[in-house]
Every structure is written in structure tokens, then in C-alpha cells.
Amino acid sequence: MGGADMTTTSEPRHVSPTESVLQSVIAAADRLRTPPEVVDLLRTSWREVRAQVPVRMDDRTLRIFEGYRVQHNGARGPYKGGVRFHPKADLDEVRALAMLMTYKCALMDLPFGGAKGGVMCDPTHMSETELNRLTRTYTQHIGMVLGVNRDIPAPDMGTNQQTMAWMMDAYGARYGYTPGIVTGKPVELGGSYGRDQxxxxxxxxxxxxxxxxxxxxxxxxxxxxxxxxxxxxxxxxxxxxxxxxxxxxxxxxxxxxxxxxxxxxxxxxxxxxxxxxxxxxxxxxxxxxxxxxxxxxxxxxxxxxxxxxxxxxxxxxxxxxxxxxxxxxxxxxxxxxxxxxxxxxPDILANAGGVTVSYFEWTQNIQQFRWPLERVLDELEKRMVATFDELMTRAARDGTQPREAAFDIGLERVARAIQLRGFV
Missing domain, CATH: 3.40.50.720 (NAD(P)-binding Rossmann-like Domain)
Structure with missing residues (x-):
């Protein structure tokens, strides 16, 4: 046994998507001296729905997919977040994306909380009729947590305008015609000009x-x-x-x-x-x-x-x-x-144009008054420029990176709403 080399090298520990987001949040909480009770509240989701999604495929076989809707925090308003159809859209991935939505909406100063949905499937290997059935079954199984003033889904990876049209129709079949229940819809069904871009x-x-x-x-x-x-x-x-x-x-x-x-x-x-x-x-x-x-x-x-x-x-x-x-x-x-x-x-700034125009679409649906494309693009331009300037000014003032400044601004706003509403 003498002479054997007992030295081992350890593989770097993989950090899950949820842990990645939490690292940014906790670091921001330390910088801001956020009360521990608020941080504890934000470590986990307010509600997580797991749904069995059985689908009769075109070859008549039955496949059972796993679907989720995670609502992270709604202190600032109804939950908002996309629905992802992807083989890796597991609970941890969806939970992390829901957390990101909480801070993205807060950073953009939108009156929304953060949510995300997902179905573990590969839409590139499914027909349109199979995706239609999948979407409708998924919507029926999470419909009890959705609502124009409760939770408003949108497209994400693997989903699109057509998916949102099916979701809107499936929800409407049970609860009545409700175009504001989803954003990112076709313009013909109440969608907003400019949402696709x-x-x-x-x-x-x-x-x-x-x-x-x-x-x-x-x-x-x-x-x-x-x-x-x-x-x-x-x-x-x-x-x-x-x-x-x-x-x-x-x-x-x-x-x-x-x-x-x-x-x-x-x-x-x-x-x-x-x-x-x-x-x-x-x-x-x-x-x-x-x-x-x-x-x-x-x-x-x-x-x-x-x-x-x-x-x-x-x-x-x-x-x-x-x-x-x-x-x-x-x-x-x-x-x-x-x-x-x-x-x-950071992503919560750079890709926030989608949720910003989703907010515009939601307000148009509530008012039943459509904006012309020029107004949508003008309002998006103003919001993105103002938030970019605010973030970069904050980063320069505090000597932080843009990602840190983004989470500092977002967490401040979420924490303030939590305290004002008396959650802690």
C-alpha cells in the first residue's frame, strides 16, 4: 500500500439555475442590508403547481408530460412570465426563471410579480395537432391559478403566438372569453402590434x-x-x-x-x-x-x-x-x-423588452383599446432607455457591475412592496 498516490481532484460543483439566481439576490440583499425576513420570503416560491399533462399523440399512443407553473412573488402585482416547451424545462429551471421575472419586472418598474411555466417536451418533434392538445391540457390543468389580475402567461422558448392563441381559447372555454389572460397573442385575437419584435x-x-x-x-x-x-x-x-x-x-x-x-x-x-x-x-x-x-x-x-x-x-x-x-x-x-x-x-435588463410590451398588451386588453405600432415602439424606447440610464448610473455611483446594480434596483422595489403590503 506504501507509495500509492492518494491525491484526488474534485470536480467543480454544478450550481443549479435557482442557486445562480439566489446568489445574485443574496449578494444584493447584503449590499442593501435587506431585512432577513424579506430575504427568507424571496428564497422560495409562493406557489408551485406541478401538472400531469397526458397527450394522445398522432399515432394514438398516450404520452404523459410533466408541466409546471411557478409563481415566485406577487407583491408588486399579478404574476407575469412565459411558458417554455423544452426537454430541460424542469422544476428547477422554471423556478429560476420565475425568480428572474420578479426582479426583471421590478427593474423595469412594471406592476407585475414574477412567474414562469414549462412543459418538459421537445416541440421540434411534435406535430401541430399534438402541440395543440398539449397546450390545451396544460392550460386546463393550471387554469385555476391564472387570471387577468392573477397570473398572465406569455410565449417563451418553444412557444409562440399560436401557443398563446390555444391557451387563450382553452382558458376561455371554461372561464369565458378573456383575451387579457395571455400576452404575445396574434394581433387578430387582441395581441399588440410590435410584440413579436x-x-x-x-x-x-x-x-x-x-x-x-x-x-x-x-x-x-x-x-x-x-x-x-x-x-x-x-x-x-x-x-x-x-x-x-x-x-x-x-x-x-x-x-x-x-x-x-x-x-x-x-x-x-x-x-x-x-x-x-x-x-x-x-x-x-x-x-x-x-x-x-x-x-x-x-x-x-x-x-x-x-x-x-x-x-x-x-x-x-x-x-x-x-x-x-x-x-x-x-x-x-x-x-x-x-x-x-x-x-x-444582464438579462433582466437586456431582454426585458418582451415583458414590457406584454405589459402594454395587457393594458390594451383591459382598456379594449389598441395602440398603433408607433406608440408601442415609442413607449418601449422610452422605458428601455430610462432603465438603461438608471442602471448604469447606479452602477457608476456604487462602483458595482451592471448585474449587481440591476438586482439592487429590483430587490429594493420588491422588498418595499413586501413591507408596504405587510407580508413580513
Whole structure:
């Protein structure tokens, strides 16, 4: 036995999505000296619904999916948050996203609390009729916790306007016609003009405001965008219109890179036929992993969460990361980026355009008065610019990073509402 090397190396402990969010919240609570009772209240969700979602598939087999609706905190108003259809939309992921919504709505000063929904499924391998049945069953099983003044779902990863139309109809079949029960609906069913582009437009506005703050012209800023779904494609489109040079984009099937810049209008025409950005010319192929490490100025992860980690953060060459996706940077990855002096615009600011226009849609439904597109975009512009300025001013004043300033502002507002309402 003598001479045996007993040295072991321990693997880094994986931090769950919920733990990641809690780290930011608890750090903010320490900076703000938030009362411990308030922090205890915010560590967990107010209500979590788990629903069995049986669906008769097209081949007549029965599959049972697992669905959730998590309501984190409603001190500031009705719960608000999207519904995600994704294989990894488990309870911990949905719980973390609900927490993020609480602080995102507070940061944007919207009269909402935070919620999120999810069904563990792969919508890319389901037919439209199967998704219709899944959506209706899920809605029926969580319908008792929804309501125009209680909880208002919206689209998220794997869901879209059509999903919201099915949800609205399923809810209405039991409770009566209620268009305000969901946002992100088709315009024909009470949706708002501009909702489809809202998240991407909000990301692009943050990029423009940062460029203005840096006193760098957009045409001198090289942008790489991971993800070309609703958020990524609209970000690319609007950023390109603003003058940014988009040099790389990717989707689940691959990516493309052109250091001279990509013609986004031509790419959209290609995508409409090919169903992917892969293969578009003139451009070189690039993987999703390589895109994250590309030499660029602004890196925009706009797909799934936890793509920048302690394993690849040191190789990120961008000087700015704009979090268009929800929690795309892990805490360990964030620490490495900070050490490299990479500026991170946090998700609860960068992708808040979606929930902001969802708020506009909700108010339009309540008033039964539709706003023209120009008003929607003008109101979004004002909210995003004002919040960006407030956040960056707070960060400069306190000597903190933008993520810390965002959680400080959000937590202050949530804590104040909790105390005013007498929850603690």
C-alpha cells in the first residue's frame, strides 16, 4: 500500500439555475442590508403547481408530460412570465426563471410579480395537432391559478403566438372569453402590434445606448449573435438597421461568420427557405461553441441558458456580453468575465423588452383599446432607455457591475412592496 498516490481532484460543483439566481439576490440583499425576513420570503416560491399533462399523440399512443407553473412573488402585482416547451424545462429551471421575472419586472418598474411555466417536451418533434392538445391540457390543468389580475402567461422558448392563441381559447372555454389572460397573442385575437419584435428590439436598444455611452459608432462595433429564433433574429435585424456590423449568427443547425458583416435581409430570405442560417453565402461555417469565442466587440447569447461557463469564459474575446437569453452566463463564468474586465449587460435588463410590451398588451386588453405600432415602439424606447440610464448610473455611483446594480434596483422595489403590503 506504501507509495500509492492518494491525491484526488474534485470536480467543480454544478450550481443549479435557482442557486445562480439566489446568489445574485443574496449578494444584493447584503449590499442593501435587506431585512432577513424579506430575504427568507424571496428564497422560495409562493406557489408551485406541478401538472400531469397526458397527450394522445398522432399515432394514438398516450404520452404523459410533466408541466409546471411557478409563481415566485406577487407583491408588486399579478404574476407575469412565459411558458417554455423544452426537454430541460424542469422544476428547477422554471423556478429560476420565475425568480428572474420578479426582479426583471421590478427593474423595469412594471406592476407585475414574477412567474414562469414549462412543459418538459421537445416541440421540434411534435406535430401541430399534438402541440395543440398539449397546450390545451396544460392550460386546463393550471387554469385555476391564472387570471387577468392573477397570473398572465406569455410565449417563451418553444412557444409562440399560436401557443398563446390555444391557451387563450382553452382558458376561455371554461372561464369565458378573456383575451387579457395571455400576452404575445396574434394581433387578430387582441395581441399588440410590435410584440413579436419587442425582446430583440430591447436588446438592440441596450446595445445602441451602450455604444453611445462608449462614444463608439455602431458601424465600428462587430456583433456575434448565438441563436436565430425570435429574439436572435430580431436583434440581428434591428441592430443591423441601427448600423451595427453583425459578423456571425448561429442556430441549432450551425452558424455562419463573415468578418466584413452579414447582409441580414438576404439572410432572412435564405432562412425562410432553408430553415437555418447554415449554408448562407458569402460566409464561412462556424459552430455555436466557436461563435462564443469569436473575436468580436459585442457577444449576444440569445439562445439557451448557461452557455458561458467556467470552462469557456476565459476564451471569450468580446469586450461586452449582452444577455439576450435568460441566465446564459453561470456565476463561475461571470466571475471569469469580470476578472477579464468584460462588461456584461444582464438579462433582466437586456431582454426585458418582451415583458414590457406584454405589459402594454395587457393594458390594451383591459382598456379594449389598441395602440398603433408607433406608440408601442415609442413607449418601449422610452422605458428601455430610462432603465438603461438608471442602471448604469447606479452602477457608476456604487462602483458595482451592471448585474449587481440591476438586482439592487429590483430587490429594493420588491422588498418595499413586501413591507408596504405587510407580508413580513
Amino acid at each position: 419587442a425582446t430583440g428590439r430591447g436588446v438592440a436598444i441596450c446595445m445602441r445606448e451602450l455604444a453611445r455611452m462608449e462614444r463608439v459608432a455602431p458601424q465600428d462595433i462587430r456583433v456575434a449573435i448565438q441563436g436565430y429564433g425570435n429574439v436572435g433574429s430580431w436583434t440581428a435585424r434591428i441592430a443591423s438597421e441601427m448600423g451595427f456590423r453583425v459578423i456571425a449568427v448561429s442556430d441549432v443547425k450551425g452558424g455562419i461568420w463573415n468578418p466584413d458583416g452579414i447582409d441580414i435581409a438576404a439572410l432572412d430570405r435564405w432562412f425562410a427557405v432553408a430553415g437555418s442560417v447554415a449554408g448562407f453565402e458569402p460566409a464561412e461555417p462556424i459552430t455555436n461553441e466557436a461563435l462564443l469565442e469569436l473575436d468580436c466587440d459585442y457577444l449576444v447569447p440569445a439562445a439557451i441558458g448557461e452557455v458561458i461557463t467556467e470552462e469557456n469564459a476565459a476564451r471569450v474575446k468580446a469586450r461586452v456580453v449582452v444577455e439576450a437569453a435568460n441566465h446564459p452566463v453561470t456565476p463561475a463564468g461571470d466571475a471569469i468575465l469580470r476578472a477579464k474586465k468584460v462588461l456584461v449587460l
